[in-house]
Amino acid sequence: MVARQLGTSARRRKRQTLNATVSSANFDDLQNRLQQHLGTRVTLHHGEKRGRIEIEYYGNDDLQRVLNALGLAPGDS
Secondary structure, X not given: OHHHHHHHHHHXXXXXXXXXXXXXXXXXXXXHHHHHHHOOOEEEEEOOOOEEEEEOOOOHHHHHHHHHHXXXXXXXX
């Protein structure tokens, strides 16, 4: 019975690791796609319940270019 419980526990861990790997691959792909679309470094920070997207820009002109890529014109509110 103990061996059976250990086997179940190992399978759960393997499944969780597999799910984390798939999620990580999806987030890496999304991060790469965002970087290509915006033409700058984008970093995704994903937590259990929330996350953060960091978009780097290098000066006012670059910020304007990124905002245009996002479809945000100056003065939009």
